[in-house]
Amino acid sequence: xxxxxVLLLTEVGxxxxxxxxxxxxxxxxxxxxxxxPFDVVALAEVQDFAQLADLVQHGMQTVEGVTRTMTCGHDxxxxxxxxxxxxxxxxxxxxLASRGEAAxxxxxxxxxxxxxxxx
Numbered sequence: 018x019x020x021x022x023v024l025l026l027t028e029v030g031x032x033x034x035x036x037x038x039x040x041x042x043x044x045x046x047x048x049x050x051x052x053x054p055f056d057v058v059a060l061a062e063v064q065d066f067a068q069l070a071d072l073v074q075h076g077m078q079t080v081e082g083v084t085r086t087m088t089c090g091h092d093x094x095x096x097x098x099x100x101x102x103x104x105x106x107x108x109x110x111x112x113l114a115s116r117g118e119a120a121x122x123x124x125x126x127x128x129x130x131x132x133x134x135x136x
Contacts, residue, residue: 018063018092019063019068019090019091019093020060020061021060021061021062021069021090021091022059022061022089022090023059023060023061023073023087023088024057024088024089025086026056026085026086027057031081033050036059038080039076039077042072042076043072043076044068044069046061047060048060059077066090069088073088
């Protein structure tokens with residue numbers, strides 16, 4: 018079982034609607050509009066990294082208003098702690114090939130530094 022937090026950036030003013038649409042996707046257990054450098058945080062539970070990649074690429078990233086995603090996953094069967102600094106994603110995992118995805122181990126910074134201004 019793979020459990021993953023997906024952090025999403027949205028177009029200005031769209032976080033509430035995006036969170037609602039993301040919440041309805043199969044495999045998503047929670048989705049909330051939040052404050053801070055990201056606009057929406059979703060919790061997903063899927064069988065493997067291939068399903069996670071499919072959920073993010075063909076589900077979440079196709080929701081109107083989503084501009085970027087970052088996935089922090091944990092595989093219960095690998096025995097990793099999945100704590101701070103460990104995304105659970107390893108090189109070669111299909112989820113890493115996703116547009117806008119990165120296994121960053123704490124080095125991610127949104128392109129605007131997290132300080133978006135309305136346009």
